[in-house]
Amino acid sequence: PPRVVVITSGKGGVGKTTTTANLGMCLARLNFKVVAIDADVGLRNLDLLLGLENQVKYTAMEVLNGECRLDQALIRDKRWTNFELLCINKPRYKMPLGFGGKALTWLVDALKKRPEGMPHFILIDCPAGIDAGFITAITPANEAILVTTPDITSLRDADRVTGLLECDGIKDIKMVVNRVRSDMIKGEDMMSVLDVQEMLGLPLLGVIPEDSEVIKSTNRGYPLVLKNPPTLAGLALEQIAWRLVEQDSMKAVLIEE
Ligand code: ADP
Ligand code: MG
Secondary structure (H helix, E strand, O other): OOEEEEEEOOOOOOOHHHHHHHHHHHHHHOOOOEEEEEOOOOOOOHHHHOOOHHHOOOOHHHHHOOOOOHHHHEEEOOOOOOEEEEEOOOOOOOOOOOOOHHHHHHHHHHHHOOOOOOOOEEEEEOOOOOOHHHHHHHOOOOEEEEEEOOOHHHHHHHHHHHHHHHHOOOOEEEEEEEEEOHHHHHOOOOOOHHHHHHHHOOOEEEEEEOOHHHHHHHHHOOOHHHOOOOOHHHHHHHHHHHHHHHOOOEOOOOOOO
């Protein structure tokens, strides 16, 4: 069966969408079939990060209303054709009334039953916060990637979210620490990855350094992991994909550049 992974954080702007887009691309490049679902309905931007915004003709809402087939709403990436994107709604729309965990679970089940074969990974990009949109996004998932940055506000939200995920029966939770700066850690101006891990008590899937290349790739709609020559953050994201596949985690040693 496919692995249904929700990428979540609690706090906004910590790197969920960046992680979803790049992880999806890496997994596709490793020959897995991947569907990424943008469940951040209010602030939809996974399509932008992937540079696919002009190709969104149909969304899950039209599928649920019987106005198109599921495969019409799946946007196939031209670079890696085993990567597909599903948006819930057109941009600048609010969360549609009646769209909740049940509807998302129905979509995930429909993806599993596709005649062209079920995907290996279904990645769900979760909205920030812990209200209805969050609950919807985590409902069909059986594992979670918790993205956090090494600061107390992000960590407090991450801790809260971990509790909610566990309540929902999601026991497989791994964390990604994003925007880490070794110079600041050395100067004791930033929490170390080890500190973060001790606070959250979760297995560490990976560490992504602060890297201006991430912002450039966001603005270009070109996922960082496709960039040649590779970048620091891109390599970190690639390792995260590997560890996800191998159900592995890493030790929180001091990350040297
Ligand atoms: P979220 O989906 O959690 O709201 P995003 O993935 O959209 O967060 O990232 C928010 C912003 O932070 C984006 O502009 C992105 O380019 C930037 N960003 C994310 N990770 C990094 C990083 N490691 N280094 C530098 N900028 C980053
Ligand atoms: Mg996002």
